[in-house]
Amino acid sequence: MRNDLEHIHGDDNRALDATLDVMSWGGVCAGNASWLKANKQGLAGLLEAVQTAMDAGDELSPVLRSKHLRFNSGMTKVYSLLCKNFVIYDSCVAAALGWLIVKYCQSQGLYNVPHALCFPWAAAKEAPNAAAPKRRNPGDGNLQFKGLRSGTHHALWNLRANWVLSTVLAHPAAKGSPFHSVDSPHDPLRALEASLFMIGYDIGLQRVTVAARQQEALLSFDGRGASLTH
Secondary structure: OHHHHHOOOOOHHHHHHHHHHHHHHHOOOOOHHHHHHHOOOOHHHHHHHHHHHHHHOOOOOHHHHOOOOOOOHHHHHHHHHHOOOOOOOOHHHHHHHHHHHHHHHHHHOOOOOOHHHOOOEOOOOOOOOOOOOOOOOOOEOOEOOOEOOOOHHHHHHHHHHHHHHHHHHHOHHHOOOHHHHOOOOOOHHHHHHHHHHHHHOOHHHHHHHHHHHHHHHHHOEOOOOOEOOO
16 A cells, blocks of 8 residues: 555546555545545645655645645554654554653653643544443543644644654664564554554553552552562
């Protein structure tokens, strides 16, 4: 699919076929497929313009600021194959990123999430009466995040997520991380994205796991600090 997208060469028919294939693979055809078909004319140029802006890290690019920009979790899958150092910023990745930011704020004694780290979240797409609804809102107490909106809002925060996660992987402390040893052609950023996707699938489960481990640690020691469970 990446090869198809990289060889569109201004051809709107190729652009439509390639993007529809990505939507089918990602299971996000609803709404996206009909929009792509209705906007086939100029589609190749649009993809190239967004790719150029993302690769340049240009937050002020007119195409990323356009009120007509279609940018949602489905389109992020397309741009993840076209752009450099690009993560699929969907509700799972957003939830995990927010969860980590909450932990950072708590460790630093911050009472509010800094604006630059206030990555918006989105709810899971599931039935309103789901027996076990997934938690994607990472907010905790005063540490809250706004909701993610499609279009330019999503595009700009996706760009910022690309920056933050790429910088994390480039930090000297991450040099020995297993993310840097994944097999080709998978790159470290894609591996980190995949792990965030799994963590953010339901951060309610992450909170339960952390609480259980904390409780286990407390039960492992008596009042004098001596281990009861060895």
